[in-house]
Amino acid sequence: MATNGSADLVIVANRLPVDRAYDDDGTPSWRRSPGGLVSALEPVLRNNDGAWIGWPGGTETGLESFTEDGLRLIPVALSEDEIENFYEGFSNATLWPLYHDLVAKPEFHREWWDAYVVVNQRFAAAAAEVAAEGATVWVQDYQLQLVPQLLRELRPDLRIGFYLHIPFPPTELFSQLPWRRQILEGLLGADLIGFQLAGGAANFVRLVRQRVGHRTNRGLIDLPDGRRVRASNFPISIDSKGFEELARSESVELRAAEIRAALGNPERVFLGIDRLDYTKGIHARLRAFGELVADGTLDARRTVFVQVATPSRERVEQYRLLRDEIDRLVGRINGDLGRIGRPPIHYMHSSHPREEMAALYRMADIMVVTPFRDGMNLVAKEYVACRYDDDGALVLSEFAGAAQELRQAWLVNPYDINGVKSALMLAHDAEPRERTRRIRAMRKQVSEHDVSHWAQTFLSELADRPRQG
Numbered sequence: 001m002a003t004n005g006s007a008d009l010v011i012v013a014n015r016l017p018v019d020r021a022y023d024d025d026g027t028p029s030w031r032r033s034p035g036g037l038v039s040a041l042e043p044v045l046r047n048n049d050g051a052w053i054g055w056p057g058g059t060e061t062g063l064e065s066f067t068e069d070g071l072r073l074i075p076v077a078l079s080e081d082e083i084e085n086f087y088e089g090f091s092n093a094t095l096w097p098l099y100h101d102l103v104a105k106p107e108f109h110r111e112w113w114d115a116y117v118v119v120n121q122r123f124a125a126a127a128a129e130v131a132a133e134g135a136t137v138w139v140q141d142y143q144l145q146l147v148p149q150l151l152r153e154l155r156p157d158l159r160i161g162f163y164l165h166i167p168f169p170p171t172e173l174f175s176q177l178p179w180r181r182q183i184l185e186g187l188l189g190a191d192l193i194g195f196q197l198a199g200g201a202a203n204f205v206r207l208v209r210q211r212v213g214h215r216t217n218r219g220l221i222d223l224p225d226g227r228r229v230r231a232s233n234f235p236i237s238i239d240s241k242g243f244e245e246l247a248r249s250e251s252v253e254l255r256a257a258e259i260r261a262a263l264g265n266p267e268r269v270f271l272g273i274d275r276l277d278y279t280k281g282i283h284a285r286l287r288a289f290g291e292l293v294a295d296g297t298l299d300a301r302r303t304v305f306v307q308v309a310t311p312s313r314e315r316v317e318q319y320r321l322l323r324d325e326i327d328r329l330v331g332r333i334n335g336d337l338g339r340i341g342r343p344p345i346h347y348m349h350s351s352h353p354r355e356e357m358a359a360l361y362r363m364a365d366i367m368v369v370t371p372f373r374d375g376m377n378l379v380a381k382e383y384v385a386c387r388y389d390d391d392g393a394l395v396l397s398e399f400a401g402a403a404q405e406l407r408q409a410w411l412v413n414p415y416d417i418n419g420v421k422s423a424l425m426l427a428h429d430a431e432p433r434e435r436t437r438r439i440r441a442m443r444k445q446v447s448e449h450d451v452s453h454w455a456q457t458f459l460s461e462l463a464d465r466p467r468q469g
């Protein structure tokens with residue numbers, strides 16, 4: 001097919017790697033949103049005449065493509081209705097809870113699905129327009145699972161990859177989805193489909209066999225038109241070096257000491273940093289900590305818990321309910337157990353720049369990451385990367401993808417409150433030598449498997465896929 005596109009590598013993601021910012025006089029501009037994905041892909045995009053297609057947030061229309069810091073960005077607009085039905089609805093109130101083990105109940109609404117199809121078509125059309133002949137297009141995440149197939153119909157000459165950042169659920173759960181076959185077929189438009197864990201890839205292959213009837217052999221799926229699709233795991237990571245450098249900077253060290261002093265220089269600081277999401281297990285971990293203070297195992301004069309919860313998807317009902325629940329629990333624990341100037345929990349519902357996150361990681365003795373289900377959990381890896389002093393302790397849910405790599409964490413079942421309490425205490429009481437042994441092994445893993453390694457592995461595997469058609 002003839003194309004006037006010119007990009008040899010196209011990233012298609014729900015969000016652009018920039019946010020809209022407004023000056024005092026209301027003039028809009030773009031501000032980089034520094035995610036690991038951008039830092040990993042930036043060099044590859046620059047070397048390959050690359051482009052990034054995504055939603056800029058909000059409902060602004062008529063935004064032209066633009067170049068920001070040498071990156072070609074192509075905005076895809078969403079209307080107010082589409083934000084409600086595609087983003088808040090089908091993406092975050094159907095797929096998100098369904099793919100996260102039904103931690104919340106997914107809702108199935110036909111008008112949400114219709115919006116999902118329309119928006120996926122828009123992203124596919126934008127990619128078809130910008131991609132050069134024979135280019136590589138890499139589609140990201142659960143919001144865009146129909147794009148591979150839609151794009152292949154428009155541009156059979158392209159090499160198409162897809163990566164799912166969240167878990168891919170067991171067959172029994174996925175099968176509840178009224179549009180399960182369409183989603184499977186949407187994904188099968190890709191040449192290579194990447195998952196965080198081998199289990200997710202296996203779930204997908206099994207579903208394709210059961211529900212679509214294609215022949216499969218381990219991670220390979222043979223389609224009736226002769227195409228062969230591969231499904232495999234590529235655990236995502238972080239910019240480990242970047243985080244370590246930041247952690248080593250003088251300003252971060254000073255800030256870490258300042259935070260600790262502001263907390264009253266306690267003997268031990270526990271830390272949680274999460275998007276305020278019901279999958280993250282924030283409530284359970286604070287309850288466990290509260291019980292340890294209430295029963296006298298921990299002394300609030302000597303120990304504090306700092307919990308940062310980043311605002312997220314605030315118009316979705318389940319997220320609003322969660323916020324109220326956490327507010328109530330923190331209020332109750334601090335009200336019952338706090339003293340003047342000594343609340344056991346310091347709770348912040350706010351976002352923080354990378355520097356502040358690094359300072360928090362530096363000052364915390366015990367990082368607590370207890371999701372009920374999580375694709376990977378990059379906070380756990382960031383904490384490890386920042387502990388260049390070979391000290392610190394990580395309590396980690398066995399249901400986070402990261403648990404498969406960070407085996408030396410204190411692993412917990414977040415549904416087991418007594419188990420969480422014991423793990424918090426084991427990490428709290430661990431001897432320095434034990435902490436060092438564990439964190440050192442995890443640092444090695446995170447520094448050898450960073451986000452560039454992830455991107456390169458996926459892209460080279462995609463490049464090796466035989467030409468289709």
Ligand code: F6P
Pocket residue numbers: 014015141165166312313
């Ligand atoms: O973890 C999945 C994810 O979509 C991330 O890619 C993203 O940073 C986060 O959730 C927040 O998502 P949203 O775009 O809904 O704010």
